Amino acid sequence: MIILFLVIFDVFVWGRVIFSKPIEDSEIYFLDVGQGDSELVILPNNVKVLIDGGPNSRLLSQLDSILKPFDRYFDLVVLSHSQTDHFNGLVDVLKRYQVGAFIFNGRNGTASSWQELIKAVEENKVPVIILAAGDKIDYLNSRFNFLLPDRNLIQSSDLNETTLVALLKTQGAKVLFTGDIGAEAENYLIQRYDLDVDVLKVAHHGSKYSSSAGFLSEILPKVAVIEVGKNSYGHPTAGVLNRLASVGAQIFRTDNDGTIKLEIKNKEINVFKAK
């Protein structure tokens, strides 16, 4: 009985190794987690980077529907900044998945649940890496360039401005993950870098204090994704929607469109909506 069982196990495991075909394109999911941010980047050969986790465990059911049942490993989990609508869902992920490393900007959160995150990281012995402007992560032909925060912004009294901003170049396309940065950090970005992006994760759920006209006209995104849910702040604001439209960006929103999936291959970007 036991031997039979082991044989089946063996066939199963090798079957997975031999028959799972390599994935060559890159996929980016903007997950519908309500009012909060969560993006899943899947690079060729199923290398997974999860950026932010949304405000609660709703992230888990989203991941359930995307990942295969036995796929329980994230290569990297990246936290943009330590606010609950970005990290709460990560607590569940750290408890339930194997995680290669946890990356954040080094600024501790003030919310009570921050301790839960730290506990989950420590209990599961996940390596912690602190990154800032100038750091890079390379994988095959893909690269994460971390553009912010610099020494000044990391000390900002506004946690939003401490966001770890990442520019992903993969398959010839550029995707900018902005977390919750405001106009001040945006100005920093355009002064410091020569940016033009294909896809923009619109900052701060479409807050009127972000996505300034100057910033947008400089980076000229073709696709703009707003991660937003029910909220009392009026996100996304009409001003931001207008500004995005005026630079010719195609706008997608997780509250109306559900989870948004981008398939990127050889500079070509295909967008799929769940709803």
Added chain:
Amino acid sequence: MKIHDIAFYAAGFFILGVLAAGIGLNKSVVILVTILATAVFLLLGCFTKRRQNFWLAGLSLLIIAGAFYYFNWVNHQIKNISIVFNEKIEFQGIVVGYPERGSQQKLAVELKPPYAGKVFVKTPANPRFNYGDLINFEGTIKNPAPVSYANYLAKNGIFGILEYPQAELVAENQGSFLKSKLFKLKEKILVVIQRSLASEKAAFLAGITLGERAEFSKEFEEAMSQSGTTHLVALSGYNISVIVIAMFALLNRFLKRRLTFVLTTLVIFGFVLMTGAQASVVRAAIMGFIALLAGQVGRLYSVRNAIILAAFFMILANPRVLVFDTGFQLSFLALLGIVYLLPAIQRFFYFNKSAGFLFWRENFLTTLSAQLAVAPILVLNFGNFSPVSLLANILILSVIPLTMSLGFILGAIGFVSYYFSLVFGWFINLLLSYEVFIIKFFGQLDFLQIDYFSGFLAFVYYLILIIFVFCVVFRQKGSRKLMN
């Protein structure tokens, strides 16, 4: 009258007394009715000259005992409470139960002097509190409302509600050693399950093995309710019997009978504590224990006496459960349905006695009789009952014992190797996918919903069921006589 009959009627009358007091009859009414009943039995005894009636006359006086037990118990419970309501106070309390976790935490907290009594505290999901934590609270304790909710909480000895107070941890591990160890073990098994399976399936597996319900999404809970499968995750006699049978079969191979008995009993006891001692689990555990004991001392195990003794002991421990614990009622009614209604249905419709392919016939009859027995309570308390549940249950029950067993094995494997549990989890995943699919599929069929019932209708309904059972039994006795 034989001793087991005496025990049966004594417990029965006592429970009747608790019932009368529980539904709000006052002392004089109870005494009056009891005396009338005693008189009727005495008269019957005189006329029929059967000694049984004299016995019943004597035992019926226990109705009064039951009622007074209830009154005194409640008085005693209330006397020992000292809670300040509707006023902002600062106090310390210990978490005395396994915290319900989900989008928020719900804690049963025992107040420290100068206050006394238990309150129900709701706090945000974080920071997490554990069993045995001593916490400093600042907030306003309120009376629970409406009355039905207050009664439900009072059943658990809880008399106040405190929502989102300021809460600060003072000390840990102030609870019982055994309980805190068991809860830790439960948490570890939960972690293993959660790390090896997708969240929804993990939640379902945790439900059927450990009765853990906090993790379900609203939609899934709705689907279970609509498809009549909630009982699977509400740890019932069914789950306990799967564990008892599996344990017994496993241990009996290697160990002596007596040792097997002791070990199985200990495991059940630990399991009951670990899962928070819900009424249905306690009921099943007591009955399982009586069954094991009967096997041990070589006495015949009479289901009738086991049921009533289990009920009697539970009511003795907490007389409020009889009227105010829906789980208690569902558990016993379902069991009565299976024990009495099932054979009646089987005979009436000339059902084949074999279990059928994948036990479908057995599962069908069990589900049908249990559902018929609990339907009014379900409608009265939860507002719906769906006949499609029959089909859903037949399809799902066939694989539940296997899923449960594999679930426990998964929990054990997880302590050895994460990767092994991951691969093992994939196999359980197949079963779980099927079960979750069935639940969701039948959960969306919302035609044929029965959602109206009154107390009077329920009374008539049960009367009809009882008459049906008696008719079938008597008809069979009659036909036997003819054959002789």
